[in-house]
Amino acid sequence: MLTKLAGGRLYDPANGRDGAVGDLFVRDGRIVADPGPGAAPDEVHDLSGRVVMAGAIDIHSHIAGGKVNIARLLMAEEHRAAAITTEEPCGCGVGLATPSTHATGCRYAQMGYTAAFEPAMLPSNARHAHLEMADIPLIDTGGYLVLGNDDLLLELLASGAGEEAVADYVGFMLNATRSLAVKAVNPGGINAFKYNQRRLDVDEAGPFHAITPRRILTALAGAVQRLGIPHPLHLHGFNLGVPGNVEATLDSIAAVDGLRLHLTHVQFHAYGVEGDRKFSSAAARVAEAVNRQPNISVDVGQIMFGQTVTASADTMAQMNNAGLAHPKKWVMMDIECDAGCGVVPFRYRDKAFVNALQWAIGLELFLLIEDPWRIFLTTDHPNGAPFTSYPELIRLLMDRDHRLTRMAELHPALPEHTILGSLTREYSLGEIATMTRAAPARILGLTDRGHLGPGAVADITVYTDRPDRRAMFEKPDLVFKDGRLIVRDGVVVAFLQGRTHVVEPAYDPTIESWMARRFDERMGQRLTHFRIAEEEIRGGNGLVRHACQPGSF
Amino acid sequence: MASDRPTHLIRPVVHRDVVCPFCGLGCDDLTVEEEPPATLAVRSTDCPVARERFSRTPSAEPPRVAGVAVPLAEAVEAAAAVLAAAQAPLVAGLGTDVDGARAALSLAERLGAVVDHALSDGLYRNLAVLQRTGWIATTLAELRNRCDLLLVAGPDPAALHPRLFERWVAPAPAFQTPPSREVVFLCGEPLDATRTALSGIPVTVLPGDPAKIGDAAAALAAALADPSRALGAAGIAPGDIAALAERLRKARYAVVAWAASAFDEPHADLTVERLVRLVRDANRHTRCAGLPLAGHDNVVGVNQVCTWRFGVPLRTSLAGGMPLHDPHRFAWARYADVADAVVWVSTFRPEVPAFSAGQTVIALAPSGTAMAEEPAVFIPVGTPGIDHPAHVFRSDTVVALRARRLIDRGLPDVATVLKAIAAALPQEAPTC
Ligand code: SF4
Numbered sequence: 013m014l015t016k017l018a019g020g021r022l023y024d025p026a027n028g029r030d031g032a033v034g035d036l037f038v039r040d041g042r043i044v045a046d047p048g049p050g051a052a053p054d055e056v057h058d059l060s061g062r063v064v065m066a067g068a069i070d071i072h073s074h075i076a077g078g079k080v081n082i083a084r085l086l087m088a089e090e091h092r093a094a095a096i097t098t099e100e101p102c103g104c105g106v107g108l109a110t111p112s113t114h115a116t117g118c119r120y121a122q123m124g125y126t127a128a129f130e131p132a133m134l135p136s137n138a139r140h141a142h143l144e145m146a147d148i149p150l151i152d153t154g155g156y157l158v159l160g161n162d163d164l165l166l167e168l169l170a171s172g173a174g175e176e177a178v179a180d181y182v183g184f185m186l187n188a189t190r191s192l193a194v195k196a197v198n199p200g201g202i203n204a205f206k207y208n209q210r211r212l213d214v215d216e217a218g219p220f221h222a223i224t225p226r227r228i229l230t231a232l233a234g235a236v237q238r239l240g241i242p243h244p245l246h247l248h249g250f251n252l253g254v255p256g257n258v259e260a261t262l263d264s265i266a267a268v269d270g271l272r273l274h275l276t277h278v279q280f281h282a283y284g285v286e287g288d289r290k291f292s293s294a295a296a297r298v299a300e301a302v303n304r305q306p307n308i309s310v311d312v313g314q315i316m317f318g319q320t321v322t323a324s325a326d327t328m329a330q331m332n333n334a335g336l337a338h339p340k341k342w343v344m345m346d347i348e349c350d351a352g353c354g355v356v357p358f359r360y361r362d363k364a365f366v367n368a369l370q371w372a373i374g375l376e377l378f379l380l381i382e383d384p385w386r387i388f389l390t391t392d393h394p395n396g397a398p399f400t401s402y403p404e405l406i407r408l409l410m411d412r413d414h415r416l417t418r419m420a421e422l423h424p425a426l427p428e429h430t431i432l433g434s435l436t437r438e439y440s441l442g443e444i445a446t447m448t449r450a451a452p453a454r455i456l457g458l459t460d461r462g463h464l465g466p467g468a469v470a471d472i473t474v475y476t477d478r479p480d481r482r483a484m485f486e487k488p489d490l491v492f493k494d495g496r497l498i499v500r501d502g503v504v505v506a507f508l509q510g511r512t513h514v515v516e517p518a519y520d521p522t523i524e525s526w527m528a529r530r531f532d533e534r535m536g537q538r539l540t541h542f543r544i545a546e547e548e549i550r551g552g553n554g555l556v557r558h559a560c561q562p563g564s565f
Numbered sequence: 566m567a568s569d570r571p572t573h574l575i576r577p578v579v580h581r582d583v584v585c586p587f588c589g590l591g592c593d594d595l596t597v598e599e600e601p602p603a604t605l606a607v608r609s610t611d612c613p614v615a616r617e618r619f620s621r622t623p624s625a626e627p628p629r630v631a632g633v634a635v636p637l638a639e640a641v642e643a644a645a646a647v648l649a650a651a652q653a654p655l656v657a658g659l660g661t662d663v664d665g666a667r668a669a670l671s672l673a674e675r676l677g678a679v680v681d682h683a684l685s686d687g688l689y690r691n692l693a694v695l696q697r698t699g700w701i702a703t704t705l706a707e708l709r710n711r712c713d714l715l716l717v718a719g720p721d722p723a724a725l726h727p728r729l730f731e732r733w734v735a736p737a738p739a740f741q742t743p744p745s746r747e748v749v750f751l752c753g754e755p756l757d758a759t760r761t762a763l764s765g766i767p768v769t770v771l772p773g774d775p776a777k778i779g780d781a782a783a784a785l786a787a788a789l790a791d792p793s794r795a796l797g798a799a800g801i802a803p804g805d806i807a808a809l810a811e812r813l814r815k816a817r818y819a820v821v822a823w824a825a826s827a828f829d830e831p832h833a834d835l836t837v838e839r840l841v842r843l844v845r846d847a848n849r850h851t852r853c854a855g856l857p858l859a860g861h862d863n864v865v866g867v868n869q870v871c872t873w874r875f876g877v878p879l880r881t882s883l884a885g886g887m888p889l890h891d892p893h894r895f896a897w898a899r900y901a902d903v904a905d906a907v908v909w910v911s912t913f914r915p916e917v918p919a920f921s922a923g924q925t926v927i928a929l930a931p932s933g934t935a936m937a938e939e940p941a942v943f944i945p946v947g948t949p950g951i952d953h954p955a956h957v958f959r960s961d962t963v964v965a966l967r968a969r970r971l972i973d974r975g976l977p978d979v980a981t982v983l984k985a986i987a988a989a990l991p992q993e994a995p996t997c
Binding site: 076078080081082084085086088091092095096097098103104105106107110111112113114115134136137139140143144147163205206207208220337341342343344345346347348349350355533534535536537538540541544545548 | 582584591593594663667671674692695696697698699700701702703704705706707709710711732733736739740741742817818851852854869870872873874875876877878883885886887888889890956958962963964965966967
């Protein structure tokens with residue numbers, strides 16, 4: 013079947029199109045070249061005047077896995093209040109900050125997103141995360157594997173293993189758990205917390221394995237490069253939420269010494285200690301470092317006001333925040349000599365100085381970091397805010413007047429602590445398309461996604477160009493997934509299953525005998541059972557492999 | 566590891582490294598022998614649960630409608646006809662794997678039914694506390710490799726989870742220096758098998774009133790905060806409480822474990838809450854974590870699926886086309902009183918409860934299940950991890966296991982049957 017999307021304004025940065033009017037042709041789920049005047053499309057959508065982009069891709073959103081289910085349980089009040097009734101062809105579900113799998117898929121699709129990636133998949137919980145992701149309808153998914161607090165890796169490092177052995181370990185783990193990238197969460201810190209350390213400095217040896225966070229960080233960044241994994245090490249840095257943590261953030265950038273590094277939810281890591289409240293924005297310093305160093309990319313982790321829940325593997329940080337829980341209940345878990353999980357409900361208040369400044373810091377980062385290919389739109393869902401707040405966030409980036417109006421409503425002391433009022437930049441549609449489509453696909457190595465060129469998967473979103481950018485991005489006119497129309501005017505009209513994206517880097521399998529022994533002795537699980545078979549992923553359908561290029565980065 | 570299926574040798578076939586799906590401890594080291602025509606015998610462990618469950622493999626029998634043997638398709642039609650007419654259906658039991666749970670929940674959504682697991686009582690004593698206050702918890706590998714003080718609250722959990730001590734407590738902690746461990750039983754006596762498994766490890770038993778475990782936990786918490794305030798509780802002397810509090814305070818990584826389904830006092834969730842508070846208080850001084858044990862018949866896994874599918878846990882009604890969670894109203898044993906049709910799924914054990922007269926029961930259970938009363942429809946199904954590959958969750962909620970197929974008796978899996986029943990329901994007119 014041939015479908016023609018005629019005469020839309022194409023925002024397709026990967027192919028150099030910035031609003032040029034053109035036709036798109038879709039056959040068998042992919043975009044194809046113009047088949048010429050002889051071809052008779054089976055279906056034509058007249059898109060004249062409309063804005064056309066690839067389906068949006070969220071590179072950092074906690075959508076599946078054990079911590080999300082704990083968060084759902086903790087958010088019982090919200091879930092009671094926010095129920096979705098069954099509507100053909102839709103099923104039912106509940107939740108805003110931690111929606112059910114059903115609601116997650118629907119809400120993303122309704123906003124024009126066709127992929128979202130779970131950025132904190134613990135090795136021991138990977139099978140669960142995959143089972144859960146398979147139940148998220150409509151969008152593609154995948155997981156980043158959390159390493160860097162796993163006792164086996166720390167043991168390996170402590171034994172003096174070389175880069176090659178570390179890369180083999182990482183390569184095995186990525187394959188075994190069907191992951192797309194490597195994530196490090198407060199490397200060393202979660203492990204130290206299990207020995208009752210509530211803080212660990214970057215150059216402080218950890219309590220049992222006597223390895224410093226810096227060593228773990230550089231070992232993992234090096235392994236990612238060596239294996240040729242497209243996505244750089246995805247780092248949840250040190251001292252999350254702690255005033256003054258900008259030093260550790262800049263230090264992390266320095267530590268990898270030119271290797272590629274992705275700093276995630278960097279808003280939470282861009283705090284200084286200036287001013288009478290000993291809490292200040294260090295966004296300018298972070299932005300300056302990012303602008304200067306092309307090996308660094310970031311996502312923001314913008315906070316938006318209201319009730320949400322924070323869910324993180326970083327038990328060390330979460331334990332420190334537990335006193336701020338709203339409502340007053342929280343869960344910490346130590347997990348499988350692997351990592352941990354901390355779930356703390358939280359309400360960001362616009363009249364609270366700290367929250368208002370966090371909001372401003374996020375926006376400062378967005379506006380000060382120049383290259384939209386290296387900064388990504390996230391709220392660290394649900395930590396900074398539910399992902400459903402993206403349309404409002406896009407409006408804040410594209411509309412300075414709206415930004416200033418909103419700022420005036422916040423805590424009165426805010427203006428003297430932020431340069432936000434003086435920043436005149438307004439994102440263009442092309443920059444939004446870069447930040448939410450082309451760049452995420454590129455940084456994850458998804459070569460046939462995030463663009464509208466021939467060969468790309470036909471994940472396409474069509475908008476009416478409205479001056480109110482929130483209204484525009486909240487409710488696209490049409491959303492196509494794999495060439496099928498799934499959303500029309502904000503309503504889900506067809507159901508289909510997404511895919512699971514993975515990498516399968518090559519590694520030396522001799523590491524497996526060491527690991528098999530360790531699994532028997534320590535984990536009480538056979539290595540062969542730890543490994544997730546292909547047939548377990550979406551019932552054997554829907555695995556998408558992305559190429560690794562050792563030595564090319 | 567693949568099963569050795571020699572073609573030219575005399576059987577038995579030996580299955581090694583078998584994953585056991587039954588009690589939630591996740592043992593994956595079983596050797597199971599298969600004797601013709603399809604009987605299984607566990608050879609590698611004395612675990613009574615595994616021995617009993619694996620060995621129960623009667624040959625396949627046909628489905629029945631009103632007691633009469635029929636082909637599967639007919640049974641499916643009959644079940645669909647019953648359910649299409651039901652006003653207040655209940656989809657429960659739910660002793661099944663992840664795929665079975667998915668299919669059961671989809672069917673329940675379609676019917677507007679109430680969903681619950683047969684064994685959710687114990688789970689709910691824990692979940693009630695998790696939802697009210699949260700907790701600090703841990704998992705089995707942390708227990709094995711880091712715990713230097715294990716405090717077992719209440720009856721010995723090995724009665725329900727037989728290899729707990731052998732696999733997760735007897736090995737010395739790998740990630741503590743020096744590796745040391747001791748076990749304290751509070752208001753409960755270790756079973757003989759537990760004593761044997763723990764030989765060589767210091768064991769202290771503080772016998773006390775099992776109905777007052779919560780009081781003992783509260784007394785411990787008070788003594789932790791202020792040793793001079795140590796009081797006796799549950800029949801345990803103040804000196805013993807003070808000594809244990811001191812030991813907790815000095816522990817490097819203490820674990821407090823309990824099996825809530827073994828608590829039989831009323832309002833057992835309050836006992837759990839006091840244990841959870843004790844754990845939280847201990848973290849002011851050291852590291853300490855709770856280990857709430859539950860998980861027979863994949864209750865933990867089914868609850869996970871329900872929570873991610875609908876955003877709320879089991880004991881949920883889908884009438885009205887949206888999930889409404891109420892752990893009191895929608896507990897299956899209570900809702901069964903008003904349900905007019907029951908789909909009961911029990912793949913791990915050959916048991917179906919007796920339902921009141923006037924209820925139409927559709928039972929999906931293993932061959933050879935004895936029933937108090939012949940159900941309207943009985944469909945024999947395979948057991949996950951015996952007749953078909955399956956995902957089940959470990960007790961600690963983190964690790965999902967993949968159990969494989971051992972034998973083929975030609976029994977369908979629950980997911981296939983439930984999907985067929987859903988497909989046989991009258992099609993609804995689309996609303997949009
Ligand atoms: S302890 Fe539990 S998981 Fe282990 S063999 Fe026995 S029944 Fe199976």
